Amino acid sequence: MTKYKLEYIWLDGYKPTPNLRGKTTIKEFEIYPTLEQLPLWGFDGSSTLQAEGHSSDCVLKPVAMYPDAARKNGILVLCEVMMPDGVTPHPTNTRATILDDEGAWFGFEQEYFFYKNGRPLGFPDSGYPAPQGPYYTGVGYKHVGDIARQIVEEHLDLCLAAGINHEGINAEVAKGQWEFQVFGKGSRTAADQMWMARYLMLRLTEKYGIDIEFHCKPLGDTDWNGSGMHCNFSTAYMREVGGKEYFEAMMKAFEANLDDHIAVYGPDNHMRLTGKHETAPWNKFSYGIADRGASIRVPHSFVNNGYKGYLEDRRPNSQGDPYQIASQVLKTISSVPTSKSAAAA
Template sequence: MAKIKLEYIWLDGYEPVANLRGKTKLIDGEMGKVTLEDCPMWGFDGSSTQQADGSDSDCMLKPVAIFPDGARKDAYIVMSEVLLPDGSPHPSNSRATIPDDPGLWVGLEQEYFLQQDGRPLGWPEDPNSYPAPQGEYYTGVGYCNVGDIARQIVEEHLDLCIFAGINHEGINAEVAKGQWEFQIFGKGSYNACDQMWVARYLLLRLCEKYGIDVEWHCKPFIGDWNGSGMHCNFSTDFMRETGGKDYFMKLMDKFEEYKDEHIAAYGPDNHLRLTGLHETQSIDKFSWGIADRGASIRVPHSFVKDDAYKGYLEDRRPNSQGDPYKIVARVSKTVNEVEAEFK
């Protein structure tokens, strides 16, 4: 038997963007044999995380997913939900708002900047100077385009995520200098969201040793620079297997009807990013288009092939600092409302 490190991580109560928190619990066990059932409920001081008053500060941690931790010896990461002492979900517990749907498949594309001393890696030290315009950085190769430390970080992060069992589907340098992306796919309404939060945690912790910060903000630099999104690709059993043009058109009508509700769930400051000039449609409008990067929802060619209107869709509006749980909860609610008419 060895001492096993369980790093419980959770979302705090800060708004509009929650922070990741973590602390380590030690149990007796054997690497490779520890399961979620071996992780007990735990507690923390909610008055220090904007989740409780000091006069009644106890909050509970409910383990919901476990991942091997390749950066520590004999260690796991335990994704946790925050509960009130009576066992009910804490108001900050966004994971508890998602319906448990194994047929909902989700792919999330996380963009972010790597920064040091307040500026992206590779940007000039002079705060009034900028790198060469966007063009050669996206999927770029070579020191002048991607540098050296950034590449080292993203490769090491990828290996840590693979070791943890996170289902990465790809990584790449993004359109702006110092900007990167990774993609995660999961079957089931919780899966990709849990994995995304753990992947974010691993990236933040990894960057500590390099003296690098991760900038999640969706538009850290105003001007002719791409912001950062977290495009949400999604499908349901009905969308993949049945579909149909009538269903699709009603779904798009419903997405347009709930445009404001979706934007509210997709991350703060999105008005800075969704200008209609760079990534997608303007924040005050809704549109869909086939292979159209300027649309709110991009429809793959495969979706409309032979007029089938089935497969998956990509909502391009969620932003890089959004809460995956809130994003998926909002998408799921809209899709379920439409599909109820067809079942």
């Protein structure tokens, strides 16, 4: 029998942005366990804003598992939060209500800042460094410092070892700002992996004495970029059939549902989506070919391929809940008739 370190990970009840939580249990198994072998486990919901003190029990239900390369015999266990009966999803459980589609592909571009002593990594003790420009995809100490690349490379290795479909990294526009990308087939799978990648980054930076700042505009109303989580998406119909008429109908649906999208695309988006720094205003919808300032960027490949392929929604921000983002995107797309459904009607 082997003792496995199971790190149960869940989202708490804080608003507008939940925090990741985790605690470890040790269980013995003859061989590497399956998801079905992992037990339910309780926790004190009154300490995570998910229950009252007089009735504090909440239940963790394992829903996905990943190898944990940072621990010998370690397993990362992603959980949904359930009510005490272990069956009813807790009101904070956004994963349980996601509109899931295995044929929907999502690629999330997670931007964030490294912070040290309350300031972005590499910023002087007061004031600002040289204006942004050379930091994006930069190389060299004066552009990226002496520790950031070490962290992002280690994070990349941890994600790949966990089976997370991490697709790349780069230094971003502001000093101390970086990005990683996660791609998944199936909306729930993609969102699961993004949350797990965030957890691995947060846990990793503990040993470096560095914080991760996910706020979408941490430097406020200054001439420094905010952080997004651009959402690249496609459905089987978009990839295989598509067409200009369908695309235009889809864009009309996105425009009609602007408020619903902004509501779940991350808090404080009005601070980031100002029309500056290659962002569309939060209260206006637009789309354009290769237009980084549009709400939805349409790749040249999409148009050249007969309006088939993927699109990029540039409005979700770095604090957004990928479960809610993916679900809202699919909800809007599903309202658009396809040629087959239109014919049937």
